[in-house]
Amino acid sequence: MQLERIDSLPTDEISGLRVRPGKPLPFGVSHAPNGLNFSIYTSAGTACTLVLFRRGEEQPFAELPFPAHYRIGDVFCMVVFDLDYEGIEYGFRIDGPQDPVAGHRFDASKVLMDPYARAISGRDQWGEAPNWQALYPYRACVSLDDFDWEAERPLEIPSQDLVVYEAHVRAYTQSDSSGVKHPGTYAGLVEKIPYLKDLGVNAIELMPIYEFDEFENSRLHPDTGELLYNFWGYSTVGFFAPKANFAATGRFGMQVDEFKQLVKSFHRAGIEVILDVVFNHTAEGNEHGPTLSFKGLDNKTYYMLTPEGYYFNFSGTGNTLNCNNPIVRNLVLDCLRYWAAEYHIDGFRFDLATILGRDPWGAPLPNPPLLESLAFDPILSSCKLIAEAWDAGGLYQVGTFPAFGRWGEWNGKYRDCLRRYLKGDGAQVGQLAQRVQGSPDLYQPSGRSPATSVNFITCHDGFTLADLVSYNDKHNEANGEGNRDGGDDNYSWNCGAEGWTDNPGIQALRLRQSMNAMVMLLTSRGTPMLLMGDEFGRSQHGNNNAYCLDSAISWVDWTLLQENAQLHDFVRGLIHFRHAHPALRVNRFDAPPSNLFPDCSFHGVNAWQPDWSADSRQLAWMFSTNSDSQPAGGDTVDVGTVDVDTVYVASNMAHYASWFSFPDLPAGFRWHLCFNTGNGDQPFDLSQPAQGDGGILLGDRSVLVLTAKPV
């Protein structure tokens, strides 16, 4: 006879439900024999009540005060039996002092959301106006971790081999032109996998998919009356829950399964999934913001507070999460471990990551324990950790972010330098040489490698590539803030007319500039990242901060794919070229020379003679590697006993054409021309011997790429 577990039996009855004392760990809800275990932390709360709702009903069907002996340390925990896990929503009331100066904002009239909620309902349909009077607007739900992954696991592609594609789930397929069955959803994104695979990207970085509220701070445009949303979602409601209304099946409460299916589908296509995560602040705002969860659970623990009890604001959005408090540190760690283990996520990009290195009073820590814990965590050991190494409090740590040998960085200096060089600014070539080889000036002294640098020219924040070459100034009127929002240091150039033009000369120059940017990005060492749609000229019509626009300005217009097929084909060719050439993906600053050339060298219009002067707007770089010192694969050629891969890139950002003489090759080799943006009719994949071999007349504002092949 099988013995029944004692803990499967209730010991008490509260509010008509059978219960027993619970277990404090794990926090949140976990499945117990015959019931659910609820566990919630509060250090200064004096009493706690579990509030249970039937799904969708406004009023709770039961409120269960925790008896004193259900509290262990600072944790209230209880097992409730006989609950229908699928049909309930739950929250907590916490009683305690209301003393803001001391940091306490307890309010037992509020029902609070579990910070560990694995699924959240209340915003199941995108854009459906919420009931602002609701007692409990966002509701914690119970989820099951029973998804069948089969043999699927994270891909663990080395960072230097990645080509990252940054995308927003809703913006990517919401437009009718996307042609997907479920626009704006995880399922819609899955339908675009064949496109992404064909393009050649092997990592997708998703802008926030943690539950956020598109109605947070929603407002009407002062002139047009249009409703403005929190569209980007950099304001978290629940760190453990995928956004329900990004799921086609969210109204059935199936967002957890749908998002797991997304990850599984991407992995099957050989594409990693990286999440953009926002731990610097939450959706609760400052003292005027709503009390949703942390504020009423243990305000003083979760937020950085001034001595007067107000909120520090290093995030620029009202509050700052107190990341180096041990309780919050564990929350972040638990969260990322959960996404890595339960969702098979391959990596994380941390929004305003510098905040994660500040102490509870905002000062930067020399050895931030949270960053260290993440770097050495056994569950996250094969996940990419990528920092946006600055914050709105003015701390800028590109190159000095506390990396513990582990963290990568969004390289803002790469972006700025490449943009300035592209538009023809002087005094850039010296820095450019650093940027294209993976920024050794930033990363070599601390022993970091080129792939530390996530190279990008455009991202969600700022101009798209098409706009970078079409606008001198931002045009953010649609945001309803008098064009005062968004960055002013765009380093953009409109090529002769602001915005749309039918001038064919300007159009041709813009196309060439877009191609130039892509060539330099994809032939730089480090980890390249593209912004969704830049490969076919996506425009936001000059808006460089479309965070609030759920409209055609933000949505990817897929008709451009046909219209700008030449640019798309060019970028696709470049990405495949990158994958085929190990010389571009060498992940050492001190790599040995190849059998033909140094590992890395710089040149000017004359081979081996770079012009480093401030007036110089021409630079060529050459990478060369032996296959025996690099991972296998790629388009290497046999030189006697070893394979050598050599790529030479010449860039001419001057307004006149110049003759570039190529480095001499040993007998038996010839330079082959792969890309030449100065050749308007056929800018790429020429794959033919370069005429004359000695050099080429490279057009104004043009870039070319050569490889060395045996005759």
Added chain:
Amino acid sequence: MPLTIESISKDDYHLISLTGDVDTKTAPSLMEALTGLELAGLSELRIEMASVGFLSSAGLRVLVFAKQKMPHASRLILVGTSDEIADVINKTGLSQAMSLVPSHEEA
């Protein structure tokens, strides 16, 4: 809408015909009907779905549960599933546990 369950043993397979909604309230009765079968000995289980208006995650999980109790090489076939329900099954990856066919002829 209440759920009615009809269970018939055929020569080559077992047939469960469902009429109504399968949600948290009715899924337990479906679970009961399925666990009442000798699942471990079934080579094919067909579920007649044409008269099912709604299938919630609890209902779906009952079906996956049944499949996992059946032999590895067995087949779980949903017949006449509405487009909407089929969509949920496909989008959440549960389709790997079951086959969806429009009619018995195509099973």
